Amino acid sequence: MAISFRKTAFWGVASDIAACPPSDRPEVVLSGKSNVGKSSLINALADNKKLARVSATPGKTRLVVYFSVDDALYLADLPGYGYAKAPKNVKEKFSKLCDQYFLSGRKISLVLHLLDIRHDPSADDIRMLEYMNQAEIPYFLVFTKCDKLSRAQMNRKIHEFGKILDFHDDARIYAVSAERKVGLDDLRHGIEEFLFPAEET
Ligand SMILES: Nc1nc2c(ncn2[C@@H]2O[C@H](COP(=O)(O)OP(=O)(O)O)[C@@H](O)[C@H]2O)c(=O)[nH]1
Ligand SMILES: [Mg+2]
Numbered sequence: 001m002a003i004s005f006r007k008t009a010f011w012g013v014a015s016d017i018a019a020c021p022p023s024d025r026p027e028v029v030l031s032g033k034s035n036v037g038k039s040s041l042i043n044a045l046a047d048n049k050k051l052a053r054v055s056a057t058p059g060k061t062r063l064v065v066y067f068s069v070d071d072a073l074y075l076a077d078l079p080g081y082g083y084a085k086a087p088k089n090v091k092e093k094f095s096k097l098c099d100q101y102f103l104s105g106r107k108i109s110l111v112l113h114l115l116d117i118r119h120d121p122s123a124d125d126i127r128m129l130e131y132m133n134q135a136e137i138p139y140f141l142v143f144t145k146c147d148k149l150s151r152a153q154m155n156r157k158i159h160e161f162g163k164i165l166d167f168h169d170d171a172r173i174y175a176v177s178a179e180r181k182v183g184l185d186d187l188r189h190g191i192e193e194f195l196f197p198a199e200e201t
Pocket of ligand 1: 035037135144146148
């Protein structure tokens, strides 16, 4: 099944689980720290700069934002965690929403867990991976902002991440740059192949 990521449209914002769309197609969730590049990646995958609001201010995306891709899957932009500057009550609200979302019983087909290639994983990143390993939620690790490093630096970083993080054996690793449009086709194909494996080859 060929998915056209260009046919991505804003579906809506959910402030709680009840407001999420019906679980009638696979849901691909973007998770990761605020400012890691989730909105930019959605725009880049869809090749539409205006789709997801790219915010320079950490912590601005406050709710789960849904996009419908080619009427075949949803992309869910989760509120990023680890808002260093957010007030405590706001932080608590975000993390509660995240927990609710993952525990809601919604069919989460795949998580794209984003990590900034330049930074070490946070305690939240490690916790998230542990959670997904334990809950058997499939995920891809997506290293963002790869334009910021040379290829050699990038490979070294990915190797270092491998020593710190307990990747699931099946987890695929992608390196992307939303800014330079690098690695996007690989990721699009990876998502497509994972959700809709070819029946026969
Ligand atoms: N250099 C570079 N900057 C990026 C890239 N992706 C995102 N950014 C920047 O990182 C900041 C946060 O991006 P955003 O998509 O809003 O992150 P979000 O909070 O995870 O949704 C913005 O200033 C983006 O321009 C990338 O591939 N390369
Ligand atoms: Mg965002």
